[in-house]
Structure formats: structure tokens, C-alpha cells
Amino acid sequence: MRESKSNNNESLPTEEVHTPSSQRFLSFTKEAIDNPEEFWNTQAEIITWYKRWEKVLDESNSPFFRWFIGGKLNVSYNAIDRHLLAGKRNNAAYIWVAEDGAEHILTYEGLSQRVNSFAKALLDLGLKKGDVVLIYLPMILELPVAMLAAARIGVVFSVVFSGFGAQAIADRINDSGAKVVITADGGFRRGKIVELKKVVDDALNMTKSVEYVIVVKRTGHEINMVEGRDFWWDQVSNDINAKVKPEVMDSNDPLYILYTSGTTGKPKGVVHGNGGYSVWVANTLKWAFDPKPDDRWWCAADIGWVTGHSYIVFAPLFLGLTSILYEGAIDFPSPDRMWAIIERYKVNILYTSPTAIRMLMKYGDVYPQKHNLDSLRELGTVGEPINPAAWNWYYTVIGKGKCPIIDTYWQTETGGFIISPASYFGFDNLKPGSATFPMPGIDPVILDDSGNEVEPGNKGFLVIRRPWPGLMLTLNKDPDRYKAVYFSKFPGKYQTGDYAVKDEDGYFWLLGRADEVLKVAGHRIGTIEVEDALVGIANIAEAAVFGKPDPIKGDAIISFVTLKSGEVLTPAKINELKQQIRERLGPIMVPEEIHTVRVLPKTRSGKIMRRVVKAVYLNQIPGDITTLEDGASLEEIKTALETFRKEVT
Numbered sequence: 001m002r003e004s005k006s007n008n009n010e011s012l013p014t015e016e017v018h019t020p021s022s023q024r025f026l027s028f029t030k031e032a033i034d035n036p037e038e039f040w041n042t043q044a045e046i047i048t049w050y051k052r053w054e055k056v057l058d059e060s061n062s063p064f065f066r067w068f069i070g071g072k073l074n075v076s077y078n079a080i081d082r083h084l085l086a087g088k089r090n091n092a093a094y095i096w097v098a099e100d101g102a103e104h105i106l107t108y109e110g111l112s113q114r115v116n117s118f119a120k121a122l123l124d125l126g127l128k129k130g131d132v133v134l135i136y137l138p139m140i141l142e143l144p145v146a147m148l149a150a151a152r153i154g155v156v157f158s159v160v161f162s163g164f165g166a167q168a169i170a171d172r173i174n175d176s177g178a179k180v181v182i183t184a185d186g187g188f189r190r191g192k193i194v195e196l197k198k199v200v201d202d203a204l205n206m207t208k209s210v211e212y213v214i215v216v217k218r219t220g221h222e223i224n225m226v227e228g229r230d231f232w233w234d235q236v237s238n239d240i241n242a243k244v245k246p247e248v249m250d251s252n253d254p255l256y257i258l259y260t261s262g263t264t265g266k267p268k269g270v271v272h273g274n275g276g277y278s279v280w281v282a283n284t285l286k287w288a289f290d291p292k293p294d295d296r297w298w299c300a301a302d303i304g305w306v307t308g309h310s311y312i313v314f315a316p317l318f319l320g321l322t323s324i325l326y327e328g329a330i331d332f333p334s335p336d337r338m339w340a341i342i343e344r345y346k347v348n349i350l351y352t353s354p355t356a357i358r359m360l361m362k363y364g365d366v367y368p369q370k371h372n373l374d375s376l377r378e379l380g381t382v383g384e385p386i387n388p389a390a391w392n393w394y395y396t397v398i399g400k401g402k403c404p405i406i407d408t409y410w411q412t413e414t415g416g417f418i419i420s421p422a423s424y425f426g427f428d429n430l431k432p433g434s435a436t437f438p439m440p441g442i443d444p445v446i447l448d449d450s451g452n453e454v455e456p457g458n459k460g461f462l463v464i465r466r467p468w469p470g471l472m473l474t475l476n477k478d479p480d481r482y483k484a485v486y487f488s489k490f491p492g493k494y495q496t497g498d499y500a501v502k503d504e505d506g507y508f509w510l511l512g513r514a515d516e517v518l519k520v521a522g523h524r525i526g527t528i529e530v531e532d533a534l535v536g537i538a539n540i541a542e543a544a545v546f547g548k549p550d551p552i553k554g555d556a557i558i559s560f561v562t563l564k565s566g567e568v569l570t571p572a573k574i575n576e577l578k579q580q581i582r583e584r585l586g587p588i589m590v591p592e593e594i595h596t597v598r599v600l601p602k603t604r605s606g607k608i609m610r611r612v613v614k615a616v617y618l619n620q621i622p623g624d625i626t627t628l629e630d631g632a633s634l635e636e637i638k639t640a641l642e643t644f645r646k647e648v649t
Contacts, residue, residue, distance in 0.1 A: 004410045006314050025425035032440040046282045047078045050248055063487040065467040066252045067276030070322030075244035075274055076152035079317035081458045092322040093344055096141050099188050099328025106141055113240050118149040120242040122490050125212050129154030129247055134178040136160045138187025140218045141325040143303050143496040144313045146182045149356040154247035158257040161304025166202035172259050173207040176267055181213045186219035190332045197223040219637055251275025257476050258306055260412055270412050277415050280470030284416040284439055285315035289378055298324035300352040306412040307382050336367035343371040351380035355606040357390045361542035362564050365397050380406040380543055385510040387532040391432040415470025418442045419508050434507040446502050462495045462500040499526055518547040519554040520588055530589055533581050539563050544600050546614040557591040558612055569596045597636040602629045
């Protein structure tokens with residue numbers, strides 16, 4: 001057995017684990033950098049074009065890069081029609097599973113019928129190419145149907161995560177100028193009804209552009225319907241024989257607007273186009289996971305985020321795959337919900353977040369061991385760097401040591417994976433905690449604050465030196481902000497905003513947001529470095545770290561943790577933890593305080609809300625908490641602090 005050292009000095013087994021270091025991969029990526037025109041001429045053929053492009057890339061208006069100039073296509077056609085022509089009409093596009101266990105299988109023929117019917121409904125409401133619709137739906141089949149119907153007629157869509165509140169929806173409507181809102185009476189979450197239509201009604205009191213609201217009947221509870229404005233989905237989309245000709249779209253016409261988090265400042269409306277984006281997501285799913293035609297693929301994210309756009313809706317449908325679409329929480333009604341779904345539907349590839357892995361890991365090995373997970377061939381992660389302890393559990397307990405872990409790094413702005421292992425090319429020497437190597441066409445570099453390339457092993461800003469097809473077109477109605485945020489610090493290069501390290505073997509290690517940095521006694525420390533060290537200690541399941549202003553140090557490190565067992569950390573145990581951190585990372589990294597809570601504040605997508613933890617600790621207003629999964633988590637922090645302060649006094 002070989003061993004590989006992680007970035008926190010934790011030694012983990014890597015037998016039969018591989019990364020893309022084959023000669024085939026190296027020559028392929030070299031071609032993408034050395035001969036991009038020829039390379040993308042070939043790779044763009046993964047989708048069907050009505051008219052071939054005249055030029056691969058136009059850089060004349062940098063940094064507003066445009067791909068496949070003059071190329072014509074339709075995204076809905078690529079997701080549906082071409083598969084019908086290829087004899088896949090009876091293949092399942094989606095296996096939808098509700099939180100209560102209800103299921104529905106939607107074939108490519110069934111998807112076609114629904115999309116055409118709803119596309120006709122949108123046309124009947126007077127929508128035309130270039131108009132905008134806002135989609136605020138739970139994880140039900142009508143969500144991808146609405147997206148594909150809009151794309152079919154050239155209408156730009158903007159999906160809003162169904163955990164957002166009225167103000168967030170109003171902000172997005174006002175920025176996009178949406179004419180139609182597509183929502184549901186409600187959704188189900190942990191057995192309770194989430195009243196989506198009521199949230200929309202409140203949002204519309206703050207907007208002027210919306211003419212119609214289309215409502216899916218999901219829960220059946222009573223809601224307010226405004227005559228002449230509000231219509232039931234089944235009322236307007238009832239022609240199963242409708243045939244809507246796909247609109248011929250230019251490669252650089254906008255496909256969708258997806259707003260990044262608005263926790264600070266105005267949300268950024270990331271605009272992705274039809275051509276380059278489609279080429280990128282289709283190829284990156286193929287390269288990273290090498291899915292087979294009859295695989296069952298489960299991207300366990302929410303379509304409200306870019307992960308769901310790219311790898312629940314578009315890329316899997318472009319490749320003709322069968323996807324699991326799950327409506328509920330992955331640990332409800334019991335902690336083995338995810339494992340039960342994998343066993344029942346024989347899932348071959350699972351793609352989820354490190355936060356979800358750590359949460360499920362907290363419940364112990366007994367739950368996955370109750371189920372047959374032998375159908376799994378590959379495991380993936382997304383959303384944040386995966387700490388080696390979670391990586392090891394995922395690999396050994398869930399994958400039983402036989403499933404490579406595809407640790408993907410990317411952003412809303414990048415469209416799809418930009419650093420990831422590449423299963424399509426074979427594997428060799430995977431390092432737990434590293435996203436490994438750049439995808440073909442990505443040219444990353446690690447720079448210091450002055451723009452100089454750092455030596456291997458040193459931390460710096462992750463920057464991409466040249467454009468790629470999946471890069472966003474712009475920020476909606478805000479080109480100056482696009483240039484300022486992403487291209488001003490290092491002119492001509494895309495600034496990811498993340499810290500990373502490139503080791504001597506060329507592997508990339510992501511260290512989190514550059515603005516999530518503590519300044520302790522003159523040292524710049526990433527919060528994730530301390531969190532990884534904490535979670536690497538046996539009984540700690542999750543950790544949230546932030547800085548408390550300190551007149552001497554600058555920042556004092558404060559941490560809140562959840563434990564795998566139900567015990568509470570005694571002062572003696574806390575001192576033991578601090579000593580382990582000291583031994584692993586040095587005295588500068590030792591938290592001043594370590595608090596135990598039952599649950600940390602998280603979004604419904606599973607991300608820990610560190611800013612909320614910090615705000616509660618400092619007795620500040622926590623800001624927007626509309627996506628908070630469990631309000632009781634705030635009381636947990638307050639109780640832990642009260643106990644701590646009583647003990648101190």
C-alpha cells in the first residue's frame with residue numbers, strides 16, 4: 001500500500017486510487033493549450049449545431065470573451081430532440097424521488113411532451129426571444145421542464161433557490177426585468193410545507209415588471225390566486241401534442257442569469273451563453289466522470305445553484321444520461337436516506353458536497369452499512385475543498401476502497417469544473433484533499449499579491465491565464481463590475497478569489513476564499529486550514545472557524561464544532577484538542593476558544609454559514625438568514641456561549 005501526505009500532514013491510504021497523469025491526458029491538455037483553435041473545433045462537436053461557427057474565439061473585446069462566433073444552436077434541442085432521433089425516446093431522463101418516497105420516471109419522450117407543452121404556454125402568454133422569466137420552484141420535475149421550455153423559445157431564465165426570501169426574489173426580478181414568475185403553491189422540506197407562493201406574493205409588492213405568475217400545484221394547501229395574473233400550471237400547459245420549433249440561437253446569446261449570494265452588497269447576476277457553456281459542461285462531465293450510456297447519475301445538489309444547472313439539467317441531458325432528482329433533505333426522514341436511494345435505484349455515480357459528507361459521517365458507519373452500495377463506481381465532491389478525514393471516510397466506507405473520488409473545483413462564474421481528476425483518461429496517484437489537475441483548456445497559476453508566481457508549496461491567489469468556453473459572458477447590466485471584480489487585480493487574467501497551493505507534483509490544493517482569512521499576529525491564516533485540522537481529529541464531525549477582533553493579535557481564532565458522539569467537550573478535552581492543533585499546525589493556529597454545539601447554522605444546500613456563527617458570537621445582526629436550514633442552530637450557539645461565559649466568570 002502506498003501512502004500520500006495531505007496538506008495537513010494526515011497520512012491516508014491511496015491503494016487503487018488514481019488521478020489523471022497518464023500520457024494520454026498530458027498530451028490532450030497540452031494540445032488544448034498549444035492549439036486551442038484546433039482543439040475546440042473538435043471538442044465543440046459534442047453538441048449538435050444548426051450552423052457551424054466561423055471563428056472559435058474572439059478576444060477583441062477582452063475580458064468579454066466570445067466563443068464559437070456565428071455558431072447557431074438550441075440548448076433544448078440538444079437536451080431532448082436529438083436523443084429522440086437517436087432512438088432514446090423510452091430511456092429515462094429523470095427518476096424523481098420525493099421526500100416521502102413517492103417516485104416518478106420521466107422518459108426523454110415524456111420530457112419532450114412536457115417541455116413542448118410548457119413552451120407553447122409561455123408563447124401564448126406573449127413571451128418572446130430575449131424576455132426573462134424567473135423560476136422559484138422546489139426540486140420537482142417542473143423545474144427542469146421550465147428551464148428547457150424557456151431555452152427552447154429563446155427566453156432567458158433565472159432560477160432562484162427555493163430557500164430564498166421575498167427580498168431576494170424582488171431584487172432578482174428588479175435586476176433582470178422578469179415578466180413571468182414560475183412557482184408552486186409550496187414545497188416539502190423535512191415533512192413540512194414551505195409556502196413558496198406566499199413568498200412570491202410578498203416579493204411582487206416590491207416589483208413592477210411581472211405580468212403573470214404560473215403556479216404548480218404541489219402541496220394542495222390553500223393559497224391566494226390573483227385573477228388575471230396568476231394561473232395554475234396545468235391550466236396553461238395542457239396540450240400534450242404541442243410541437244414548438246426550437247428557436248435558432250446564436251452561440252453568444254444569453255441562456256440564463258444566475259445570481260450569486262447577496263449576503264454582502266448587491267447580488268451579481270452571472271450571465272451564461274448558449275454555445276460555449278453547453279460545450280464546456282458536456283465535455284467536463286465526460287472528462288471528469290466518464291459516464292456510461294446506461295449509468296444512473298445522482299448530482300445531489302439543488303437546481304437553484306449552478307451545480308444543479310450544469311450537472312443536474314444540462315450536461316447529463318446533453319449526454320443522454322438518467323439522473324436521480326431528489327426533492328428532500330438527504331438525512332430525512334432518517335439518516336440513511338441517501339444510502340437507501342442509492343441502493344434502490346442502483347446509482348452508479350454520486351456527486352455531493354463535503355458538507356453533506358461530514359454531516360452523514362457524523363451519524364456513523366452503521367447507516368451506510370445497512371445498504372448495498374455496490375452499484376457505485378465513482379464518487380464526486382463539489383462546493384468547497386474536502387478535508388482529508390471526510391475524503392477517507394467517503395472513500396473507505398461509502399466507496400469500499402474501489403471508487404475514485406472526483407474532487408471538483410469550480411464556481412458559478414466558470415460554468416463547470418475547472419480543476420478536477422479526469423476519469424475519462426485514467427488515474428494514477430490521487431492525493432486526498434487535492435482537486436488534482438486543471439481540466440483541458442484551463443491554464444491556472446498561483447500568484448502573490450504583487451502578481452508574481454509563487455514557488456511550489458506556497459499559498460497564493462488562484463488565477464486563470466486564458467479564457468475557456470464555460471466562462472460567463474458578463475454580469476447582468478453591470479459590465480464595469482464584471483471587469484472590476486474578476487479582471488482588475490491581475491489584468492487580463494481571471495481572478496477566482498480563492499487561495500490555493502500548487503505542490504511540487506503539480507497538484508492543486510484549494511484553501512477557500514481569499515477574503516476568509518484571519519490575520520493572527522501578522523500571519524495570514526485561511527479559516528479552512530484550521531477547520532481541516534479540527535475535523536481531522538477523531539471525534540469532531542464539523543467545524544466553523546472565524547476571527548474575533550483582538551487588540552494585540554489582530555484576530556483571535558474562535559471555533560464551534562459538532563461531535564460524532566453526543567458528548568460535550570470538557571475543559572480537559574478542549575485542552576487536549578488545542579494541544580493536537582499545536583502539534584499539527586503550530587501555536588499560531590491554536591483556537592483561543594472551542595465550543596461544542598449540536599448543530600451548526602447551515603443553508604438548505606448544506607453549507608455552514610460562518611458569517612452567522614460569527615455574528616451571533618459578537619452579538620451582531622446576522623443579516624440575511626432566509627436560507628437557514630434550522631433556526632434552532634442559532635440558539636445552540638447562544639447557549640454554548642452562555643455556558644462558557646458562566647464557567648469563565
